[in-house]
Amino acid sequence: MLLTDAADGLAHRTTATWAEASRLPLCLLTGAMQGRRVLDELFAEAGVRPSPRVETDSVAALFAHVRTGRWAGIVPHTWLHVFGVPYGMRAVPMTEPARTVRVGLVANAREPGSVMARALTEVAHRTDVAAAVERLPAAPGSQQ
Template sequence: MLFRQLEYLVALARERHFARAAQACRVSQPALSEALRKLEDELGVLLVRRGRAYEGLTPEGERIVRWAQRILADRDALRDEVDALRTGLSGRLRIGSVPTASGAVPLLTGPFCTAHPLAAVELSTDLRADELLRQVRDFEINAGLSYLPEQGTEGVRTVPLYEERYVLLTGPADGLAGQPHATWTEASRLPLCLLHPGMQGRRVLDGVFAGLGLAPAPRVETDSVGSLFAHVRTGHWASVVPYAWLHVFGVPPGMRAVPLVEPVHSTPIGLVTAAREPGSVMARALREVARRTDLAGVLGALPKA
């Protein structure tokens, strides 16, 4: 019963709505509310602010929900560990990724599934970097592919995977398309389609441009890497995309991928997992796959058009 009560509390903290939390837990709203009241009685503290609707957790509730997340994560890790000892690794590996790194995920999930044929994988590939870190720390996902944080790594461990480098993606009619490389200054003068400014991948590009004293104003902004390719395909726009995505789409017909120089910029991408011992057996297995897989070698060469 305690585990169920803790699951309800974590769901309510995540959904911030009684009905949605009940739906996520597949119980009725009165059953969820009653279970949480019993938990409050057992602990002797008020956990939830109640009015006509959910008004948030109390300070005590915020503290308890952190413990609940850890307890439930350890329970799940114990179950996975026992299953792995008995029949081999099974269960579900939950992976998150920032959009710009999602093209590299199959290079890990492929060998992971080969090594552990009884395991399944669940992917979320449109997470922002800060949300990915939160989900790893809150044990909502086992691991994530993201930009390696320069700071704020408390509670997580990282495995470097590769350096994200950048190309100018443009149409063949553009004057830069036939050059062996293009500068960031030249790219800034083109009608650009870029990622949304709230995304880490866009902030990296803005930082490079700003370091050169440039402030390009993209005509189109999107939250999808695939949408960048689709817009360039029309012939109206150019874009700056990671090398890694050329290994997903190649260099599509009617486009050119020109390496960007002055500067040649790169940003480290890595695997992020919770820093708990013994931690999730799923996360440990994926880290082992990551250490054996040469993503830098695979993603380092620019495919030909």
């Protein structure tokens, strides 16, 4: 999802392209992070290369920067359920290309292991995460 100022022309559209997003003053995750590598692949598929004005290694910091209204950001839609859409911003789905990305859970096999890791692994085995995400209500302020 593209998070952009509500006054921006893209904010009033139902979708935004990666090429359009590349021209915005972006705040993105750093290139060392997997999430950024995925974004860079999508930008490359669209034939563009972003020039972010701000880079961070924290999703919370990304949202804090975007909240100022000085930068736009690109985040997975599920993060909007955690942080919400910052005041004065709009969340616009990204297209051209539109793609979902698989994520994985990695846990250390050492014994005795972490109680939290075991509990998370057990829940992951019992849960259809994709179906659970689809049942989430639309994030506040999104164009869904």
